[in-house]
Amino acid sequence: MDSELEEILKNENIDVLKCMQCGVCSASCPSGRHMTLNVRKLVRRASNKEFDFDEDDLWMCTTCYTCQERCPRKIRIADAILAIRSKAVSEGFIKSQHRDVARMLIETGHAVPINQENIDKREKLGLGRLPATVASRDQALDDVKKLLVSCGFDMLVENDSNE
Amino acid sequence: MTKMALFLGCIVPNRYPGIEKATDLCLERLGIDCIELEDASCCPAPGVFRSFDKATWLTIAARNISLAEKLDRDILTICNGCYGSLNEANAQLKEQPQLRKKVNEHLRKIGFEFRGQIRIRHIIEFLSEEPGPEQIREMVTNPLSLRVAVHYGCHMIKPSEHRIIDSVERPHFFDELVEATGAESVDYADKNECCGAGGGVRSGLHEKSLEMAGYKLSIIDEAGIDCIVDACPFCHMQFDSGQAELNDLKGTEYRIPVLHYTQLLGLAFGYTPQDLGIDLNITVDENLTHLWS
Numbered sequence: 109m110d111s112e113l114e115e116i117l118k119n120e121n122i123d124v125l126k127c128m129q130c131g132v133c134s135a136s137c138p139s140g141r142h143m144t145l146n147v148r149k150l151v152r153r154a155s156n157k158e159f160d161f162d163e164d165d166l167w168m169c170t171t172c173y174t175c176q177e178r179c180p181r182k183i184r185i186a187d188a189i190l191a192i193r194s195k196a197v198s199e200g201f202i203k204s205q206h207r208d209v210a211r212m213l214i215e216t217g218h219a220v221p222i223n224q225e226n227i228d229k230r231e232k233l234g235l236g237r238l239p240a241t242v243a244s245r246d247q248a249l250d251d252v253k254k255l256l257v258s259c260g261f262d263m264l265v266e267n268d269s270n271e
Numbered sequence: 272m273t274k275m276a277l278f279l280g281c282i283v284p285n286r287y288p289g290i291e292k293a294t295d296l297c298l299e300r301l302g303i304d305c306i307e308l309e310d311a312s313c314c315p316a317p318g319v320f321r322s323f324d325k326a327t328w329l330t331i332a333a334r335n336i337s338l339a340e341k342l343d344r345d346i347l348t349i350c351n352g353c354y355g356s357l358n359e360a361n362a363q364l365k366e367q368p369q370l371r372k373k374v375n376e377h378l379r380k381i382g383f384e385f386r387g388q389i390r391i392r393h394i395i396e397f398l399s400e401e402p403g404p405e406q407i408r409e410m411v412t413n414p415l416s417l418r419v420a421v422h423y424g425c426h427m428i429k430p431s432e433h434r435i436i437d438s439v440e441r442p443h444f445f446d447e448l449v450e451a452t453g454a455e456s457v458d459y460a461d462k463n464e465c466c467g468a469g470g471g472v473r474s475g476l477h478e479k480s481l482e483m484a485g486y487k488l489s490i491i492d493e494a495g496i497d498c499i500v501d502a503c504p505f506c507h508m509q510f511d512s513g514q515a516e517l518n519d520l521k522g523t524e525y526r527i528p529v530l531h532y533t534q535l536l537g538l539a540f541g542y543t544p545q546d547l548g549i550d551l552n553i554t555v556d557e558n559l560t561h562l563w564s
């Protein structure tokens with residue numbers, strides 16, 4: 109873990125050094141049961157400053173927050189995972205599927221935009237063809253797009269570690 | 272009763288519009304003063320967007336929240352993801368002036384401001400508080416005799432910080448609302464376990480995510496229930512569309528109807544499965560949809 113990540117965790121008020129490696133987190137973790145994620149070890153790697161940001165494990169967490177609720181040292185584990193992920197993303201480690209979801213937001217203001225099948229379902233139910241969200245409001249969508257640019261989200265999403 | 276603005280999110284209006292319809296019908300029947308929050312965008316979804324960039328996540332959430340602030344109404348969510356995202360962003364922006372200042376600098380460019388004046392409510396938490404399960408029971412016209420597997424979903428209850436819930440490990444407020452319809456909430460193993468969709472796992476590691484859903488579905492299937500009832504369209508999609516995918520991939524034969532709570536309540540108010548879009552699910556069980564037609 110480089111000093112930048114240390115800084116990010118500190119800003120979020122997360123102290124991974126309090127970990128006593130009891131394993132309550134990994135024993136509670138549904139992703140650990142179905143995938144290779146070992147959250148106890150992930151916390152250890154974070155506190156030992158030996159983190160590889162291209163780790164697949166980082167993206168196996170469903171953010172169910174069970175570990176965080178149960179940790180006897182009250183370490184905000186899931187929040188730490190989110191913070192470490194954003195560091196990985198800023199270094200260009202982005203899964204292509206996640207990049208696609210991010211592009212949807214940039215284009216449409218929705219992570220899951222409307223399609224013809226669901227326009228038909230809406231009409232069948234007597235709802236408006238399009239919802240009264242950014243899907244049908246040009247000005248509102250424009251505002252969202254402006255904010256995404258203002259935050260530099262468009263640049264972040266196109267950042268690629270392989271280039 | 273508090274004045275509310277309904278936040279639709281993405282999956283409800285764009286994939287499961289039946290839930291939107293059912294919500295409208297139920298709120299109207301309950302006499303709740305709720306209008307639609309127009310112009311809203313993605314909350315934004317906590318899995319991918321909060322993981323990607325906190326400032327973007329907070330700013331887009333703050334825009335949605337300030338839309339409701341302008342109306343002087345609390346936000347009503349019908350999705351655990353929207354609730355988790357908006358509620359957490361709202362709390363952080365209320366508590367941390369530095370963060371709020373940064374976000375408001377972005378919002379100023381579109382003439383918006385986050386002021387920190389409203390609350391974010393989840394429909395299950397809201398209905399438990401006002402009107403409450405007893406009043407709902409009295410308003411039910413068609414008591415249901417269904418055995419139901421209630422799925423809370425993670426972000427309705429966790430993290431417990433900034434949430435009003437009875438218990439993290441053994442919550443019962445949702446079960447009480449389900450039982451107010453006459454249905455029986457059947458206990459099952461690992462009831463509070465994750466559906467496997469959150470955190471960007473459904474999009475990023477799709478097959479593994481389905482495996483997690485399959486684990487819960489197998490337990491629920493053995494419990495001998497008539498349907499799953501959730502209060503999150505993402506869990507809903509994971510179970511409804513997920514079981515069809517699992518049937519194709521793994522040769523399982525799941526046919527478990529999946530209802531959002533508003534669809535269950537709609538049935539108890541005498542609406543048909545067609546009125547409530549239950550027949551528009553991926554997994555349609557004729558036994559359930561024909562019970563009423």
Ligand code: SF4
Nearest residue numbers: 127129130131133179
């Ligand atoms: S539960 Fe907390 S203290 Fe125990 S191993 Fe996990 S992070 Fe460390």
Ligand code: SF4
Nearest residue numbers: 137169170172173175
């Ligand atoms: S929040 Fe993530 S790491 Fe923690 S128990 Fe849930 S899936 Fe595992």
